[in-house]
Amino acid sequence: MERRGAAAGGDVCMCQTVFPAHANHRGELSAGQLLKWMDASACLAAEKHAGVSCVTASMDDIQFEEAARVGQIITIKAKVNRAFKTSMEVGIKVTVQDVLTNVEKIVSVAYATYVAKPVGAGKIELEPVKLLSREDHLEHSLAIERRRIRLGYDQVFQNLMQESNKEGDYYSFEEEGAVSNDLTHVQSIELVQPPHANHHGNTFGGQIMAWMETVASISASRLCRSYPILKSVNMFKFWGPSIVGDRLVFNAIVNNTFQNSVEVGVRVEAYNCEEWIKNQARHINSAFLIFNTVNDKGELLTFPRIKPTTKDDMRRYHGAIARRRIRLARKCMLSAKEDKPSDSWDRSNQAYVSYSNIAALTHLAAKPGWEITSTLDDIKIQTHEDGDVLSFKVEMQVKIPSHLAFSLLSDFTLRQQWDKHFLTCEVLQAVNEDEKIYYVTSPPMTGHKPRDFVILVSLRQPCKPSEPYIVAAKSVTLTSVPPSPEYCRSKILCAGFQIYSDSNSSCTVCYFNQVTSGVMPYLAANLTGSSKSIEDTALECIKFLELKGSKC
Numbered sequence: 001m002e003r004r005g006a007a008a009g010g011d012v013c014m015c016q017t018v019f020p021a022h023a024n025h026r027g028e029l030s031a032g033q034l035l036k037w038m039d040a041s042a043c044l045a046a047e048k049h050a051g052v053s054c055v056t057a058s059m060d061d062i063q064f065e066e067a068a069r070v071g072q073i074i075t076i077k078a079k080v081n082r083a084f085k086t087s088m089e090v091g092i093k094v095t096v097q098d099v100l101t102n103v104e105k106i107v108s109v110a111y112a113t114y115v116a117k118p119v120g121a122g123k124i125e126l127e128p129v130k131l132l133s134r135e136d137h138l139e140h141s142l143a144i145e146r147r148r149i150r151l152g153y154d155q156v157f158q159n160l161m162q163e164s165n166k167e168g169d170y171y172s173f174e175e176e177g178a179v180s181n182d183l184t185h186v187q188s189i190e191l192v193q194p195p196h197a198n199h200h201g202n203t204f205g206g207q208i209m210a211w212m213e214t215v216a217s218i219s220a221s222r223l224c225r226s227y228p229i230l231k232s233v234n235m236f237k238f239w240g241p242s243i244v245g246d247r248l249v250f251n252a253i254v255n256n257t258f259q260n261s262v263e264v265g266v267r268v269e270a271y272n273c274e275e276w277i278k279n280q281a282r283h284i285n286s287a288f289l290i291f292n293t294v295n296d297k298g299e300l301l302t303f304p305r306i307k308p309t310t311k312d313d314m315r316r317y318h319g320a321i322a323r324r325r326i327r328l329a330r331k332c333m334l335s336a337k338e339d340k341p342s343d344s345w346d347r348s349n350q351a352y353v354s355y356s357n358i359a360a361l362t363h364l365a366a367k368p369g370w371e372i373t374s375t376l377d378d379i380k381i382q383t384h385e386d387g388d389v390l391s392f393k394v395e396m397q398v399k400i401p402s403h404l405a406f407s408l409l410s411d412f413t414l415r416q417q418w419d420k421h422f423l424t425c426e427v428l429q430a431v432n433e434d435e436k437i438y439y440v441t442s443p444p445m446t447g448h449k450p451r452d453f454v455i456l457v458s459l460r461q462p463c464k465p466s467e468p469y470i471v472a473a474k475s476v477t478l479t480s481v482p483p484s485p486e487y488c489r490s491k492i493l494c495a496g497f498q499i500y501s502d503s504n505s506s507c508t509v510c511y512f513n514q515v516t517s518g519v520m521p522y523l524a525a526n527l528t529g530s531s532k533s534i535e536d537t538a539l540e541c542i543k544f545l546e547l548k549g550s551k552c
Contacts, residue, residue: 010045010080010090018068024227029068031230032210034094037076038110039206042090045078046114049088050126053198054114056205057087058150059236061330066105067229068096074107081136082143083126087115089143111146117200128464134366141362142355144463149351153235153326156351160322178307179223181316184254184264186219192246203242208268208285209233211250216264216289219252223262224303228291231261234323240284242270249281256320257303261292263320288323329353353476354435357458360494361472364391364512379538389493394511394538400549402499402507406469408548409497409509410459412438418544419537423450428481434459439481452487454478457496465501468510472496509545511538 014037016022022033039056046054068074074096081089094107116124131137188211190196196207213230220228242248252266265288269281293301308317330352367384370393374381378397383390398405408414416422421442429437436457444450453475460470475491483489494514501507 010048012041012045012048012078014041014076016074018070018072018074020070023070027070029074031064032213035209035213036206038092038094039204039209041076041078042092042112043114045080045090046088049080049083049129050116052119052124053117053200055117055202055241056238057113057115058238059112060110061235062108062110062233064108064231066096066107068107071099073097073099080129081139083129085125087113088126089113089146091139138362138366142359145355145358149355152351156326157322160325161318178305180307180309181253181313182309184219184222186215186252188215188250190248192242192244192248194244197244201244205238209236212266212268212287213289215250215252216266219254219264220262220291223254224293224301226293226301228293230289231292232290234288236287238285240282242284245272247271247276254306255316257306258324259302260300261290262303264289264291265316350431353456354458357456357472357474358460358470360474361470361496361512364494364514365498374535376535378542379535381534389514391512391514394534396509396538396542398509398542398545399506400545401505402469402501404549405499405507405509405545408545410471412457418540437476441487449488451490453490453492454481455492469499470496
């Protein structure tokens, strides 16, 4: 097996001036053109790292935050965040700059997956990306979490579809003004020519995306009788290749409308000459594009309701609802760099809340500017202030293997044995082998009720020796566990452990907790209080780990 890779990772920056040929009737950069540029930049970054040709495997959900206008400058930065065996995650950041005001705004941030194309019959194993900066380390760590979301997306969608079928549909499709899906069906056929393909003759993924955007826009316009604006795209997945000479058939139809937005589904089938004659299609891609439309004042317009007429129409109708739930969950799950990520927990957002949990702890651990406030033998206490948020880091040297420390610290029902802030702890839900939800109570403080918490604990094992074991904790909201008058319901913003292996018999355990000044004295699941209190709890933790570890 041949190992390929530039080790330092692909890093590409592309600047483009938006000319009239790139714009729509409003003088704004067309989404299709932008998708082509994004794919080209990301592919160049992937090939720079791999050293061989690469093809687009998928592109995660894309949100378009700003529009670029004629005369403005688009900058697209693409960088390989992590290399797996034969595939890579490439991060893409698009910004727009006004040449007159010099103001720069973010247009979109996206993540794409590319696969290295082997030369001949040989197999390729990609070299790891060389991490040069703090941001490189962060994105490298979070890439594995985003991969988990991609791999689990289909299961989440199927669960929501089953839930939708059980609940039934209470909307009357005979509502006045409802429009039949059939009226929005659009078909387009494109012949793949050399300018549409790379030097191996494979059609550019970005070109296919651009064609999909065009046909979807026409479909949406038949419903709103206006010029729709593409706001987001659900994950693009490429199921197979197409080459120069293929006929690509695009079928677009409106699946559902949601007051001010509409979802259009597009299916792409490919035919070579022989398949074209025999009508033997190859399904190479499907995607779902979300549009809205505005009036002359920039106000959002309302779309008419859709009236499904067939069983397949109903399937797409309910599928659009499920995808919208996932989109809203993703949108509500704010970036881990923000202070207040969403804490609601249901079928539609489990993967995103879990991602938020791990990402928040990873970002907290990587923050610069930690200040040492106390050192005592095997314990080092550090703090970090950011506005009204105070974070603690407790570093402990423990004489047991890292995998044993991880096993003991990941079971929160054992926490009472060393942490006085835990009065009771029970498992509410064993979501999967890496996620559990706990109900925790803590002793009352003078003049206050005892406090309780509903905590999601997410576990991750390292993919390579240099990476830590992770035990991340954050509060979540479960409708089945409402606040009780006997307790004061409290929240954990971000807490948890990173466990690094030092040797076969020792490890470094780092505990983190992020709290606001108002709740700091009362927070459970942390080592807060005075330095003495933190040291005492840390010593109990070390004693517990080494005692339990010696018996294993």
